Amino acid sequence: MPDSRPRRPDDNAPDSADAATTDPAPALVLSGARLADGRAVDVRLGGSRIEAVGTAGSLTSRGPRIDLRGYLLLPAPAEPHAHGDTALTADADGPGPASHRxxxxxxxxxxxALLQLGHGATALRAHVRIGDVQGLAALEAVLQARRALRGLADLTAVAVPRLLTGVAGAEGLALLRDAVKMGAAV
Structure with missing residues (x-):
């Protein structure tokens, strides 16, 4: 596996871990992009990482340069309100409702989450119903999805009990406490 440590652009000497791998592609520079705050910047990308950000015209690279003057460069979008436990159930095939296993x-x-990532969203906030018949099972399943997506997308699972107040809300509060211990947000 290639070493993923960042390297200076002028560092061409492979270390022993890199000896068996091919040289990485030269860095790509996005030049003259406008940020939301109005600044014009250059962004150097190497591999799958941002190596450097500098004022427009300040970054060099042996690789390609894309002129983004006149374009707005924004961070990746986020999906603030998804439903992880019922995602993709609207068009469930077959008789009856979608499976809740x-x-x-x-x-x-x-x-x-991968569909959202395909559209650029790297952060998702998924609301998951807890209680009722399933207890915390749906939440645990969404937390497993979060672990599977680590490094690709940031999935936050929000526990949503049916009730939190009154006598009936006592169970909801207890479930919410357990959900937070499991790693859910509220």
């Missing part, structure tokens, strides 16, 4: 919820939550 943990492995099916995990598969659908992962697939939905």
């Amino acid at each position: 943990s492995e099916d919820i995990q598969r659908r939550a992962t697939e939905a």
